[in-house]
């Protein structure tokens with residue numbers, strides 16, 4: 001069977017929302033005094049944009065095959081990732097058959113290993129990998145979830161991440177994950193405020209609705225244990241990313257000391273099968289949360305998920321919109337998905353990568369039927385109203 005080759009790869013950057021969902025305008029819940037590792041410096045406490053959380057912007061990787069088929073994907077990484085894609089990774093893609101996904105992944109990873117392995121380089125590599133899966137799906141005229149083995153359930157179910165789980169409940173979600181607002185530098189008073197927010201939200205949503213805290217790497221072990229203990233009486237379902245992603249030992253201890261029934265989750269800033277093997281083998285958490293745009297793409301997520309499955313761990317990918325949905329619907333050990341609320345006041349459902357994609361499906365009453373994913377590739381298009389900038393060529 002003759003398979004087209006990949007003729008062109010192009011990398012673009014775009015600002016304002018998109019895959020860099022922290023790149024929002026003022027007054028957004030996602031940038032309102034959220035605890036971070038930088039919150040120990042009072043001048044960087046009120047806004048994450050003040051320390052540069054949105055400095056990179058979105059990376060768009062576009063591929064064109066010899067038969068004219070095109071594919072694309074978006075992730076974070078912006079201009080430095082565009083440089084890596086154009087100047088380094090393109091050589092492994094152009095000229096290859098569009099079915100050579102595994103080989104291209106291997107070449108991209110090992111060619112960059114001396115300066116890569118995690119972070120920006122793996123974001124860039126993930127963007128290329130996702131664009132390859134999109135291209136393969138477009139060429140075969142099949143959705144990516146078919147290529148992954150097919151849906152194991154007729155619909156996805158979502159929890160929502162926002163400052164307003166009470167509104168998420170009204171919108172039909174199964175739970176609400178709130179950002180933690182006060183870190184250890186704000187002492188006992190901050191801790192009490194965190195617990196008071198949880199207690200107030202519990203009173204608003206009732207006892208059955210899931211509530212979780214996203215700590216975005218901001219805590220140290222003792223604080224995390226204290227927070228978990230005090231949050232337990234308010235029915236906190238899980239404590240997420242409490243510690244630095246490098247502190248595998250801290251996570252292992254937190255998991256040991258967390259109140260019975262409370263889950264420890266982490267992994268959105270972890271990458272590759274080797275990073276997740278460490279989390280799993282050191283018994284760091286109950287749920288791993290790889291971001292398919294950051295962990296090594298779909299090719300790597302398949303491997304990460306298989307490792308987790310063999311150990312009985314759940315995989316609930318971080319954000320990532322359609323790139324997650326096509327995966328989650330195909331895996332028994334991913335029973336639900338995350339939806340990040342991008343409306344500034346978290347009071348309505350807007351597409352997660354708004355405004356960058358057209359046809360981006362969103363949950364209705366907290367659910368999304370597989371039919372919404374039944375389009376070739378990942379089923380989305382770039383919005384021509386968003387200005388793409390190509391900073392490098394090769």
Ligand SMILES: C[C@H](O)[C@H](O)CC(=O)C(=O)O
Nearest residue numbers: 034161179214216318340
């Ligand atoms: C709300 C969190 O601080 C972050 O912006 C998103 C995140 O970590 C998640 O969705 O998980």
Ligand SMILES: [Mg+2]
Nearest residue numbers: 214240241268
């Ligand atoms: Mg998180």
